[in-house]
Amino acid sequence: MKIVVCIKQVPDTKGGVAFNPDGTLNRAAMETIMNPDDKAGLEAALRLKDEYGAEVSVITMGLPKAADVLREALAMGADKAYLETDRVLGGADTWATSQTVAAGLRKLDYDLIITGRQAIDGDTAQVGPQISERLNIPIISYAEDLKIEGDSVIVKRVYDDRYHIVKAKMPCLITALAELAEPRYMTPGGIFDACDAEITTWSRADLDTLDDSNVGLKGSPTKIARASDKVRKGAGTVEKNLDADEAAAYICNKLLEKHII
Amino acid sequence: MDFTLDKKHSMARSLFREFAENEVKPLAQEVDETEQFPVETVKKMARYGFMGIPVPKEYGGQGCDILTYAMCVEELSKVCGTTGVIVSAHTSLCIDPILTFGTEEQKQKYVVPLAKGEKLGAFGLTEPGAGTDAQGQQTKAVFDEATNEWVINGSKCFITNGSYADVYIVIAVTGMIEKRGRMQKEISAFIVEKGTPGFTFGTKEKKMGIRGSATYELIFTDCRIPAENLLGQKGKGFNIAMHTLDGGRIGIAAQALGLAEGALERTVAYVKERKQFGREIAKFQNTQFQLADMATKAKAAQLLVYRAAMAKSTQDRYSVEAAMAKLYAAEAAMEITTKAVQLHGGYGYIREYEVERMMRDAKITEIYEGTSEVQRMVISADLLK
Amino acid sequence: MNLEEYKGVYVFAQQVDNKLNGIAIELVCEAKRLAAKLDTFVAAIVIGSGIKGLADELGAYGADKVIIIDDPELKEYRTEPYTHALASAINEYKPDILLVGATAIGRDLAPRVAARIHTGLTADCTQLEINDFPIVARPGVEQKHNQLLMTRPAFGGNTIATIACPDFRPQMATVRPGVMQRSEKTDNKAEVIEFNPGFTPDHNYVEILEIVKELNKVADIMDAKILVSGGRGVGSAENFKILEDLAEALGGQVSCSRAVVDSGWKPKDLQVGQTGKTVRPQVYFAIGISGAIQHLAGMEESDLIIAINKDETAPIFDVADYGIVGDLNKIVPKLTELIKANKKEA
Numbered sequence: 001m002k003i004v005v006c007i008k009q010v011p012d013t014k015g016g017v018a019f020n021p022d023g024t025l026n027r028a029a030m031e032t033i034m035n036p037d038d039k040a041g042l043e044a045a046l047r048l049k050d051e052y053g054a055e056v057s058v059i060t061m062g063l064p065k066a067a068d069v070l071r072e073a074l075a076m077g078a079d080k081a082y083l084e085t086d087r088v089l090g091g092a093d094t095w096a097t098s099q100t101v102a103a104g105l106r107k108l109d110y111d112l113i114i115t116g117r118q119a120i121d122g123d124t125a126q127v128g129p130q131i132s133e134r135l136n137i138p139i140i141s142y143a144e145d146l147k148i149e150g151d152s153v154i155v156k157r158v159y160d161d162r163y164h165i166v167k168a169k170m171p172c173l174i175t176a177l178a179e180l181a182e183p184r185y186m187t188p189g190g191i192f193d194a195c196d197a198e199i200t201t202w203s204r205a206d207l208d209t210l211d212d213s214n215v216g217l218k219g220s221p222t223k224i225a226r227a228s229d230k231v232r233k234g235a236g237t238v239e240k241n242l243d244a245d246e247a248a249a250y251i252c253n254k255l256l257e258k259h260i261i
Numbered sequence: 262m263d264f265t266l267d268k269k270h271s272m273a274r275s276l277f278r279e280f281a282e283n284e285v286k287p288l289a290q291e292v293d294e295t296e297q298f299p300v301e302t303v304k305k306m307a308r309y310g311f312m313g314i315p316v317p318k319e320y321g322g323q324g325c326d327i328l329t330y331a332m333c334v335e336e337l338s339k340v341c342g343t344t345g346v347i348v349s350a351h352t353s354l355c356i357d358p359i360l361t362f363g364t365e366e367q368k369q370k371y372v373v374p375l376a377k378g379e380k381l382g383a384f385g386l387t388e389p390g391a392g393t394d395a396q397g398q399q400t401k402a403v404f405d406e407a408t409n410e411w412v413i414n415g416s417k418c419f420i421t422n423g424s425y426a427d428v429y430i431v432i433a434v435t436g437m438i439e440k441r442g443r444m445q446k447e448i449s450a451f452i453v454e455k456g457t458p459g460f461t462f463g464t465k466e467k468k469m470g471i472r473g474s475a476t477y478e479l480i481f482t483d484c485r486i487p488a489e490n491l492l493g494q495k496g497k498g499f500n501i502a503m504h505t506l507d508g509g510r511i512g513i514a515a516q517a518l519g520l521a522e523g524a525l526e527r528t529v530a531y532v533k534e535r536k537q538f539g540r541e542i543a544k545f546q547n548t549q550f551q552l553a554d555m556a557t558k559a560k561a562a563q564l565l566v567y568r569a570a571m572a573k574s575t576q577d578r579y580s581v582e583a584a585m586a587k588l589y590a591a592e593a594a595m596e597i598t599t600k601a602v603q604l605h606g607g608y609g610y611i612r613e614y615e616v617e618r619m620m621r622d623a624k625i626t627e628i629y630e631g632t633s634e635v636q637r638m639v640i641s642a643d644l645l646k
Numbered sequence: 647m648n649l650e651e652y653k654g655v656y657v658f659a660q661q662v663d664n665k666l667n668g669i670a671i672e673l674v675c676e677a678k679r680l681a682a683k684l685d686t687f688v689a690a691i692v693i694g695s696g697i698k699g700l701a702d703e704l705g706a707y708g709a710d711k712v713i714i715i716d717d718p719e720l721k722e723y724r725t726e727p728y729t730h731a732l733a734s735a736i737n738e739y740k741p742d743i744l745l746v747g748a749t750a751i752g753r754d755l756a757p758r759v760a761a762r763i764h765t766g767l768t769a770d771c772t773q774l775e776i777n778d779f780p781i782v783a784r785p786g787v788e789q790k791h792n793q794l795l796m797t798r799p800a801f802g803g804n805t806i807a808t809i810a811c812p813d814f815r816p817q818m819a820t821v822r823p824g825v826m827q828r829s830e831k832t833d834n835k836a837e838v839i840e841f842n843p844g845f846t847p848d849h850n851y852v853e854i855l856e857i858v859k860e861l862n863k864v865a866d867i868m869d870a871k872i873l874v875s876g877g878r879g880v881g882s883a884e885n886f887k888i889l890e891d892l893a894e895a896l897g898g899q900v901s902c903s904r905a906v907v908d909s910g911w912k913p914k915d916l917q918v919g920q921t922g923k924t925v926r927p928q929v930y931f932a933i934g935i936s937g938a939i940q941h942l943a944g945m946e947e948s949d950l951i952i953a954i955n956k957d958e959t960a961p962i963f964d965v966a967d968y969g970i971v972g973d974l975n976k977i978v979p980k981l982t983e984l985i986k987a988n989k990k991e992a
Contacts, residue, residue, distance in 0.1 A: 011801070071268075071272065072272070075272065075276075093766060094757065094767065094769075095760070095761070095764075095766060095767075098761060120801070121800065121801055122769075122800055123769065123770060123799075123800055123801075124757075124767075124769035124770070125753045125754075125757070125769060126753075126756075126757035126760075126767060126769055127757075128757075129725070129754055129757040129758040129761070130757045130758065130760070130761040132758065133729075133757075133758045133761035133762055134761065136850070137849075137850070138725070138726065138849065138850045138851070138852050139725050139754070139758065140725075140852060141725070141750075141753070141754040142750055142754070154855070158750065159662075159723075159749075159750040159751065160749060160750050161662075161859060161860060162857060162858060162859040162860055163857075163858050163860065164722070164854050164855075164856065164857050164858075165854070165855040165856035165857075165858075166724075166852045166853065166854055166855065167852060167853040167854075167855055168852040168853070169849060172852075184309075185276060185279065185280055185309050186272070186276045186309075187309050187310040187323060188273050188276065188309075188310055188311070188314050188323040188325045188329055188333070189310055189318065189322070189323030189324050189325060190310075191269055191272045191273050191276060191325075192269050192273075192323070192324060192325055192329075194272075195267075195268050195269045195272070220766070221764075221765055221766030221811050221813060221814040222766035222767070222768055222809045222810070222811050223779070223809065223810050223811070223812060224807055224808070224809060225777075225779055225780065225781050225795050225808040225809060225810045226781060226807070226808045227805060227806070227807040227808070228805065228806055228807075236951070236963070236965070236966045236967040236968060236969060237967075237968060237969065238958070238963045238966070238969035238970075238971065239968075239969065239970050239971065240958055240971040241971075242970060242972065243972075244972065244973065244976035244977045244980050245980060247954075247970045247972050247977045247980075247981075248977055248980035248981040248983075248984050249984060250968070250970065251952055251968065251970065251977075251981050252981060252984040252985060252988065254950075254952070254968055255896075255929070255985070256988065258929075258950060259824055259825055259827075260872070260896070260928065260929055260950075261896065261985055261988055261989060534939050534943065535939070536939075
């Protein structure tokens with residue numbers, strides 16, 4: 001079985017975010033990590049490898065330094081790594097990103113593709129489903145559990161108030177919730193090997209099934225109208241002279257105003 | 262000359278840091294309070310190869326270098342001195358002598374499971390009457406030709422990983438030889454497995470620090486081990502012990518370094534939050550100057566430790582590098598953790614704040630695997646030879 | 647693509663078990679506001695099996711048209727038949743705007759649909775407006791009018807971005823549940839249109855083996871959206887009941903300060919603060935918590951902090967958005983009642 005996991009290098013939002021003067025994100029100024037949902041998906045793939053002897057490849061699109069997350073994946077136990085990197089691929093929205101990643105995936109053999117449900121920078125949850133559409137394969141999103149049965153996958157697909165146990169024939173695409181699998185750590189020896197391993201790098205020219213109209217900022221149907229840092233909270237207010245009824249009503253009104261209830 | 266870490270080592274450091282923060286730090290306080298050996302943590306470290314970092318892959322290890330191993334002990338010790346010394350004693354004091362002096366059979370039989378972390382290792386040199394002074398050894402091993410076995414009698418004390426370890430390197434007297442006209446004890450090294458009849462454990466020591474690390478007395482009463490468990494040549498035990506301690510000192514220096522850095526990190530965070538006289542104590546010049554001294558010493562210790570680790574990977578002899586690293590890092594750890602407690606004020610004396618534990622843990626690094634005084638002897642002997 | 651052909655504000659009116667999801671109503675009400683600005687109509691698309699009866703409610707909230715796609719293949723949500731249904735409806739009716747709830751269904755369906763019909767999609771929007779794009783005219787760039795500008799938080803809420811989709815139609819957005827205001831029901835009746843593009847199962851159709859409905863699970867306090875946190879001021883383990891009632895009314899969870907854990911009133915895994923957990927819920931109630939720096943370090947990043955404490959000098963008031971000086975034993979039960987009453991009305 002061949003499994004490809006799509007992973008993304010994302011800024012670690014715990015440390016806050018930085019912007020360029022034009023309102024775009026200054027990714028260079030932020031610490032980066034492997035997107036947590038993707039890492040859970042990678043772990044699920046590695047468990048299938050441990051159990052069934054699958055070959056696990058990882059693919060990412062990004063700046064050259066996105067190779068770091070590929071090396072991390074190799075150090076965790078992935079077998080092969082592919083990096084799509086080219087200036088013209090920059091500024092892509094989910095439409096153009098899914099086109100680009102799918103063009104790379106078409107160059108690989110796969111029975112199962114796993115993506116994270118969503119990335120912590122964009123939070124869109126769109127790229128996984130859109131890749132499945134490009135490749136014309138079934139998708140099961142929001143996977144919390146996963147097993148293989150013959151030529152099919154059986155997935156626990158989570159909804160707000162229920163879950164479905166869903167079966168799909170491979171090849172198919174699964175989007176992983178962080179709950180799918182608690183990721184393992186790298187090993188020191190894995191790190192040493194990963195640093196010596198070759199990462200296959202593809203530029204725009206290598207992605208022969210990618211149409212020019214779907215590439216990068218120009219090929220993105222959505223455009224940023226404005227972007228800003230979240231408005232900081234002002235100093236709070238303290239009410240000292242309300243009786244219990246007034247106080248309860250005051251808080252309740254604030255919750256209503258903020259659409260919390 | 263380049264003082265930046267390459268990709269391999271910087272990735273390894275981030276691995277160790279993440280593991281330490283997630284898996285070790287949450288247990289550190291409990292391990293200290295209850296004096297419980299962290300069995301589950303050791304299993305987890307085994308799973309990720311931490312128990313055989315500098316061991317070649319053909320012997321079940323990770324195939325990394327001594328620097329990687331030292332960084333592992335450093336990062337573990339930043340959050341838990343106990344966990345740091347477990348890895349150090351196992352790797353430097355048990356695996357390293359077998360890997361260096363053992364036969365191929367011994368390496369296959371012992372190093373492979375030790376490096377995989379399936380078994381835990383320990384080292385028995387110290388005796389009630391003899392520390393690093395090997396000539397004071399009383400434990401004897403006598404060869405029984407009838408059964409082709411060594412028979413060991415005697416005891417070892419203050420043995421780290423005692424009772425939890427499966428494999429012990431034991432130093433014992435195997436006879437008397439004439440050296441430069443004087444009769445001296447002939448010292449040899451042996452590999453003894455837990456469970457061998459006649460090998461039992463005495464009292465568990467109650468310690469000031471590294472309280473989760475198991476420190477036991479080993480007792481040998483007509484303990485018979487097969488002839489092939491002699492490690493290295495008969496009579497070379499003193500050399501093996503000294504070589505082993507040179508390596509061990511790098512591990513302990515890394516432990517001391519971790520404790521120093523851990524205490525510094527906690528203190529930097531604390532002084533930015535704690536207010537006195539209406540402002541954060543970080544705003545006081547005394548705090549700033551203390552921190553500057555602490556950071557400088559920690560960095561100097563790190564450079565010495567890393568240099569010693571590199572020397573062990575690339576040089577035949579590294580006794581002086583190891584001694585300097587351990588001497589400086591241990592004393593820096595004691596000084597930095599003491600200052601950390603002082604800067605924490607009353608909270609620093611309370612067990613919930615980690616610097617209290619770190620100060621207790623730091624003290625042992627000036628004592629075991631050669632006291633600071635012994636390190637000074639090693640360094641000066643080299644200068645005056 | 648002739649953008650002029652695309653008209654009307656459409657919503658995907660999500661139903662499960664043949665009941666409209668709350669987001670369906672919220673979207674119709676929001677669509678009504680957008681349609682008023684554009685001087686156009688509102689249409690709701692309902693997909694399912696045996697769902698014709700849902701049209702009236704959508705009409706009452708303001709839908710001018712309701713498109714019903716009713717087929718046995720659509721009984722339970724599955725990505726492919728629903729994608730086929732919605733994409734076919736879009737190709738047939740050519741909406742200018744299409745809104746979808748950012749639910750576990752909508753966030754799966756909308757991207758696959760957008761990919762199929764070639765348009766942009768903006769996720770998890772919290773605000774929608776009709777405006778020019780670019781917002782400020784730039785020389786050499788055509789400024790288009792009457793564009794849908796979609797505002798959404800990103801980077802875990804650290805940033806806000808406003809997105810447009812000027813060259814493709816429909817302009818698609820998923821919208822966060824609970825954000826858009828509902829308006830009053832009227833006696834408006836929608837025109838009901840039945841549409842069925844035909845469903846032929848293929849390899850993209852997955853098989854549902856089992857459906858399991860779940861009650862609310864007990865979650866980690868770090869995952870909670872609303873935390874009702876108590877401190878020493880709560881007084882006793884028993885008295886936490888009033889906090890638990892408030893948390894239940896809000897759909898939140900109870901957490902606590904270190905003093906509470908030390909007193910043995912609550913287990914350590916509910917402790918917020920430097921030696922406990924760091925939390926960042928949408929709302930953090932600090933009740934009877936003085937706010938030692940070690941506690942603040944674990945919760946000050948919360949989106950909204952509401953503090954109740956009898957000591958007006960308590961440091962918790964320095965970080966609270968809304969602070970109440972008063973007796974928690976009197977205020978909290980009353981607040982719980984009020985919230986329950988409000989929920990019933992809604």
